[in-house]
Amino acid sequence: MAEKKELYLGYSTDKAITPFFQNWLEFLDQEKLMKSKCGKCGAEYLPPRQHCQKDMSECTLAEVSEREAKLYSYVIVDFAPESLSSKQPYVVAIGEFPSGLRLTAHITNLTSMPEVGMKLKLGFDKSPDGKMVTYRWLV
Amino acid sequence: MVRRVAVVAGGHSKFGKRYDATMRELCAEAYKPIYDEGITQDRIDASVLSYAASQFTGQGAGSALMADYIGLQEKPHLRVESACTTGTASLRAAWGMVAAGLYDVMLVMGVEQMNRVSSATATEYMSRAGDMRWEYPYGISFPAFYALMASRYMSEYNMPHDILAKIAVKSHFYGAQNPKAHLPKEIPFEEANNAIPICRPLNLYDCSLITDGAAAVVIAAEDRVKEFTDRPMWIKGIGAGASENMIQDRPSLTTIPGAKRAAKAAYKMAGIEPKDINMAQVHDCFTIAELIAYEDCGFAEPGKGPEIVENKENYIDGRIPVNCDGGLKSKGHPLGATGVSMTYEIMKQMRGEAEKSSRQIKDVKYGLAHNVGQSGQFVNVFIFERGW
């Protein structure tokens, strides 16, 4: 069996990794954003859940094919929690895909003030050492 | 058979940066006026200790320490925790025990000490109340959750930031008249509207304070109330609600669904309507939270909260006076003490005992407390009725 790559989500994390989450992170490392789907009722989750919220059945991963979304809401974090103070200010956005699935991530390439309703594109990023992987929004 | 329960006494410490005290001394400060009224430890059957976070002080299992410090070491006690709604969650737990007949008289003690760590560290601890796997890694601080609501509200209803600044001006206007307040100073509108950004669109004056303090109330069963007071404040309605944990999963960001559910349940139990409420203490951890509370509590239709602000209906002589003690914004927000402090304030207003007549609300028959945990994951709404 291949050695698991050491991967963590986002910019600051608690590093509590489960096999399900590790598998999901490895897809993310290949720039694939996965949702999860309940094997019993078909409910979909983004971010993914290992267990269906409705019936506790196991979910399996499926790729999110959508690449464009709309800005549902945003915040410009000027005063950050201690763990992210070196990155402030940064913009956290909730993007909504046409399917209705939503994703909370940073917008990393803004050149003007964000506006609710503006178009967002899904992007990916990783730290120089390759251990921190993330999805992000681009304008 | 559920017994009626009343709030019969209360005490309140000075709120602020209390480097002169730790949680135990703050508890003593809040219990002292209750003790001085003659409600000595032997008259209290049990207590609920309300504090939200051990991280700030490092003290584990603090209820034992605090109960012991105020002389309740031989009386049963327990701790309740529900983030910023811990205070009213504790009152709800105590109400249940007294209503059911387990105890006749209980002390609910709310306390928090937050200033033993830096603001950045306190912000860090509070951000960990978000989803540790999916939200925390993106640095979504406590104000950031409310800023996400504010951005959406401002966009959906085309609301300028001015409205939020006016809420801050009102809170500080009353906080300046409250000797227990953390930041008892008035602020001009221009300053409130143009303060340094914290989590845009929210600025410094949109945010509540990181505060140390304690507040306590004593509740008693119906047939014991007369031993304690001839001015009981009856717990008339209790509603609790919950909302989705991740803020992105909420169907709307311009309301807190759990708050609506909690308010509806409280009105139903009390058998009254929003128009019957004479004053409200709402959870203004951020100015946008107060605005949304007007709507969630039924004082305004969705999107119409700003009219309450524009018409100053939230001042003491207005249609629905709100947070005329300064609120979390100016009085301060020691997490576990906040809901108990709201209860204390309603009791004092009903009794006509506001420290200054300039912030005394006339003839309060019904008061409402709206206490929100985190960004709405838990909410408690209480309706109190004057009993004399």
Ligand SMILES: [Zn+2]
């Ligand atoms: Zn299912």
